[in-house]
Amino acid sequence: MKKAIDDYLNGLEQKILDDLEINYSKVKSNMNILVQQMERRASQINQMQRYFNKSTQNSTELQTSSKIYSNLESWGIFNETNLEVKISSNLKSILQDVKSFGEIIVTTTSSKLRIKTGRKHQAQDLVPNSPEIEDIKPSFMKRLTIPKDKTNLNIWACVVLPGRKLVMFDYDKARILLFSNDGIFVREVVSFTETLLDACLVDNDTVAVALGSANQTALVDIAKNTIIRTVNLSHQCDAVGSDGEKMVVSGIEKSTIVNLNDMSLTILEGVGAYHIALSNEHIYATINNENKIYCYKITGERLWEFKHEEIQSPQGITLDKNGFVYIASRGNNSIIVVSPDGKASKAILSEADGIKSPYAIDINKETGMMLMSIEISNDNGIVYNSALIYKI
The missing domain is CATH 2.120.10.30 (TolB, C-terminal domain)
Structure with missing residues (x-):
């Protein structure tokens, strides 16, 4: 029974690890795409820098910063991507609900021995049941x-x-x-x-x-x-x-x-x-x-x-x-x-x-x-x- 439980839980663990690997790969792929986008937009950032220098001559610092932030936000630079493993509530309940592996049950059945009777006062032998002649079927x-x-x-x-x-x-x-x-x-x-x-x-x-x-x-x-x-x-x-x-x-x-x-x-x-x-x-x-x-x-x-x-x-x-x-x-x-x-x-x-x-x-x-x-x-x-x- 213990081996069966271990095998089952190991299977569940492997499945969630596989799911984690798949989602991690997706996130990593998205990050690579984002990096490539950042490289392509490097020139745009330089342009924004020039724009910033120019805009500070005509606008307040707050206005200038707000415009730059809006552009960066539209590219998704400030987005956070988190990976989280959420443990099944059913699995958690094992720690709370399962108190033992099972219970010990003792049963008593009738003996398969028969008494071989003999003369009066003769000691009795216990012998195992022998097959009957009707049981012989070649x-x-x-x-x-x-x-x-x-x-x-x-x-x-x-x-x-x-x-x-x-x-x-x-x-x-x-x-x-x-x-x-x-x-x-x-x-x-x-x-x-x-x-x-x-x-x-x-x-x-x-x-x-x-x-x-x-x-x-x-x-x-x-x-x-x-x-x-x-x-x-x-x-x-x-x-x-x-x-x-x-x-x-x-x-x-x-x-x-x-x-x-x-x-x-x-x-x-x-x-x-x-x-x-x-x-x-x-x-x-x-x-x-x-x-x-x-x-x-x-x-x-x-x-x-x-x-x-x-x-x-x-x-x-x-x-x-x-x-x-x-x-x-x-x-x-x-x-x-x-x-x-x-x-x-x-x-x-x-x-x-x-x-x-x-x-x-x-x-x-x-x-x-x-x-x-x-x-x-x-x-x-x-x-x-x-x-x-x-x-x-």
């Missing part, structure tokens, strides 16, 4: 530009890197492809001789790749185009998920927790999945022929399962920063969101949005960028895989 950003020589892609997994670059995992040719955040193909990273079934982000530029019946999961450095480690397991590797510290690799009957610090292994019997996600010490799993979503503790204890008619042949699974679970529902061309407690769901994208046979899905929790693989057809009717990018 906005379309762009579609991947697939080169003509790559239209035979069969995308079974996808990852959004922290730097927003996009990684596609091609099942048919067991290869990893890198795309820019604008959806433009950059390069092929690595390829495998084994079957590539699933993949996930581990940390920064490192991804994990589940290699199916080879009973292996590979760690790949995308930036260096290098397989940096291969982990051998006791079961088929159908799905993989990671939180950066641990990696969970699942088969249909059991899973293995890999400690990424010391590479120790822990078997979880009875925890099977075709696709999984790991977040906040919880494992989220889909089994497509059951049309169910499961949630387990990291210890293998089942917390909940969710089944709904709008979930059909669920494939890829991922979570956003608020714990909502996103599923690629391939059977009905939809993207479904399930609440963190597994009690509610909502279809947020459908075939009307261009979702056709979705399979892989991933969300960057920091940026809210959601990536999913779909089927599209070209002008010749040839069907191939691409991917859509949304902001949530």
Whole structure:
């Protein structure tokens, strides 16, 4: 506010200074004209001097002086020109009427915290309000530009890197492809001789790749185009998920927790999945022929399962920063969101949005960028895989 007042008053001051300069220039010009007139009339003054000498012989001094004064006055010699700045009365009133810059007003609003209730006598936690499932409305950003020589892609997994670059995992040719955040193909990273079934982000530029019946999961450095480690397991590797510290690799009957610090292994019997996600010490799993979503503790204890008619042949699974679970529902061309407690769901994208046979899905929790693989057809009717990018 102070700066605004200063700027406004400075503007007024500059305006009056400009006006003063203009009027001063006019006065100075008039004075120059008067000087020029005086020079031209110098001879007339000499004549008047002679007239004065002559007139004093025939007239009184008063009469003579009066005539000379009248002539000089007619030339404007005795006129005074003054410049005066008159301060606006409104500006002067500021000193009298304005007593302060304003007033301090204190308002009180209701808290945005809600009470998380627990058992009797249990301490209560204050937690910030979480968004509701109805608030989730993704906005379309762009579609991947697939080169003509790559239209035979069969995308079974996808990852959004922290730097927003996009990684596609091609099942048919067991290869990893890198795309820019604008959806433009950059390069092929690595390829495998084994079957590539699933993949996930581990940390920064490192991804994990589940290699199916080879009973292996590979760690790949995308930036260096290098397989940096291969982990051998006791079961088929159908799905993989990671939180950066641990990696969970699942088969249909059991899973293995890999400690990424010391590479120790822990078997979880009875925890099977075709696709999984790991977040906040919880494992989220889909089994497509059951049309169910499961949630387990990291210890293998089942917390909940969710089944709904709008979930059909669920494939890829991922979570956003608020714990909502996103599923690629391939059977009905939809993207479904399930609440963190597994009690509610909502279809947020459908075939009307261009979702056709979705399979892989991933969300960057920091940026809210959601990536999913779909089927599209070209002008010749040839069907191939691409991917859509949304902001949530």
